Amino acid sequence: MGKHSIKEVAKKAGVSISTVSRVLNNSAPVSEKLRRKVEKAIEELGYYPSHLAKSLRKGETGTIGFILPDITNPFFANIVRGAEDYLRNEGYNLILCNSDQNQMQEIELLKVLISKNIDGLLFTGTGSSNPLLLEKIQHGLKVVFLDRIIQGINSSYVIIDNKKGMNLLLDYLIGKGHKNFVFINGNKETFSARIRYETFVKRIRTENLKFKHYFTEFSYEAGYSKAKKLKELPDVILCGNDLIAYGVIDALEEKGYKVPEDVSVTGFDDIPFSKHFKPPLTTVYQPMYEMGKKAAELLLKIIKGEKLINKGVILSPQLIIRESTKEMVNK
Numbered sequence: 496m497g498k499h500s501i502k503e504v505a506k507k508a509g510v511s512i513s514t515v516s517r518v519l520n521n522s523a524p525v526s527e528k529l530r531r532k533v534e535k536a537i538e539e540l541g542y543y544p545s546h547l548a549k550s551l552r553k554g555e556t557g558t559i560g561f562i563l564p565d566i567t568n569p570f571f572a573n574i575v576r577g578a579e580d581y582l583r584n585e586g587y588n589l590i591l592c593n594s595d596q597n598q599m600q601e602i603e604l605l606k607v608l609i610s611k612n613i614d615g616l617l618f619t620g621t622g623s624s625n626p627l628l629l630e631k632i633q634h635g636l637k638v639v640f641l642d643r644i645i646q647g648i649n650s651s652y653v654i655i656d657n658k659k660g661m662n663l664l665l666d667y668l669i670g671k672g673h674k675n676f677v678f679i680n681g682n683k684e685t686f687s688a689r690i691r692y693e694t695f696v697k698r699i700r701t702e703n704l705k706f707k708h709y710f711t712e713f714s715y716e717a718g719y720s721k722a723k724k725l726k727e728l729p730d731v732i733l734c735g736n737d738l739i740a741y742g743v744i745d746a747l748e749e750k751g752y753k754v755p756e757d758v759s760v761t762g763f764d765d766i767p768f769s770k771h772f773k774p775p776l777t778t779v780y781q782p783m784y785e786m787g788k789k790a791a792e793l794l795l796k797i798i799k800g801e802k803l804i805n806k807g808v809i810l811s812p813q814l815i816i817r818e819s820t821k822e823m824v825n826k
């Protein structure tokens with residue numbers, strides 16, 4: 496077992512910790528010059544990577560799996576970034592798998608990751624249940640649910656307070672005089688779409704306002720095709736995420752409507768492009784990078800057998816008001 500840390504090797508070699516990690520794990524190209532510097536520092540310090548020693552001794556691989564539903568959605572890309580930065584700094588590698596919101600694919604990917612003896616799994620599920628995952632957790636697989644909890648499976652999680660996010664948005668829209676709502680939501684089988692739906696319907700009914708709700712998919716195409724079919728315009732169209740909102744706005748403008756003059760439109764996530772969209776999108780910000788980082792931190796604590804103060808982490812969303820919503824004249 497090394498008597499020195501990866502940080503001391505990096506300092507002695509005059510390189511970053513991630514460079515040392517790349518040399519130790521052969522996980523990415525490193526210049527010959529840097530490699531020699533790191534190897535010299537390791538030799539002089541007599542460093543032996545602790546996680547490598549543990550791997551040899553305890554059969555750990557220093558590898559974390561991550562299954563997510565849509566690699567093309569910047570929401571998940573930002574989450575992955577937060578997780579990977581943290582894991583790399585701790586000397587772990589990440590194997591990223593895209594289930595394409597398809598549960599059969601998700602199950603196949605889980606089998607592949609299990610076969611690679613991952614030390615733990617970050618998991619953003621496609622749907623409401625996954626029997627294979629439940630079985631693997633019962634046999635000791637370390638898992639942290641990220642962004643979406645799977646009902647009936649007792650596991651640690653990092654999510655945002657979706658109820659708070661939806662109510663912040665509705666406080667604002669109702670306060671601006673919107674009385675007739677359409678909600679074009681994401682995939683019905685997902686935790687996030689369902690909790691936003693339940694919060695939305697409860698609040699709108701309490702306020703005795705008019706609404707229609709549609710489960711679709713968390714995609715541009717779903718928003719575009721649903722907006723094309725709308726027969727009449729409400730005061731505001733809420734969208735399950737920013738990608739749906741982009742599709743809705745494009746479809747409305749192709750039909751000759753103006754946003755927000757003819758109808759307000761809102762999103763959810765606040766992915767980086769939303770501030771540059773035309774019009775810039777009013778939405779609910781999710782702390783994506785922090786969600787990924789916190790989930791990776793929680794998973795490593797579980798792998799190391801540390802006592803957890805809380806099984807789950809619930810982060811706070813923020814309302815971001817931009818130009819895709821308006822004040823209703825006859826408030």
Ligand code: RIB
Nearest residue numbers: 570642687713736763764
């Ligand atoms: O953009 C993808 C959506 O599904 C996000 O709102 C996130 O919460 C995920 O569950």
